[in-house]
Amino acid sequence: MLKLKVEGMTCNHCVMSVKKALLKVPGVEKVEVSLERAEALVEGKADPEALIRAVEEEGYRAALAG
Template identity: 65%
Template sequence: MNQTLKVTGMTCNHCKAHVEKALLKVGGVQQVEVNLEKGEAVVAGSAGREDLIKAVEDAGYSAD
């Protein structure tokens, strides 16, 4: 199942990589694709949305 999160606070490719790394650490995540220009993260896997949002927020960004 794919979930799309709106991510705010990313300004560069380092930010993008930081968000990807944080999301990949969440249990149940199989694949992550972050689009810096759109400010979105598409996450494939069985992880809960709240866990994904918490991972992004713990990395220093905002998500919904």
């Protein structure tokens, strides 16, 4: 499982936008996005750079969380 820190989300619409974008990335099996924790948990074998790019294309900032 990969954890992404996501900055810029302010509401549930933002959460759904990030979730939809991540689900479109090849290799993603499941996504959980938390507005409160400003993070996304991604299950599957997706390329981390592709995940970050997908979030950024929606207008948010993303980085791998440790």
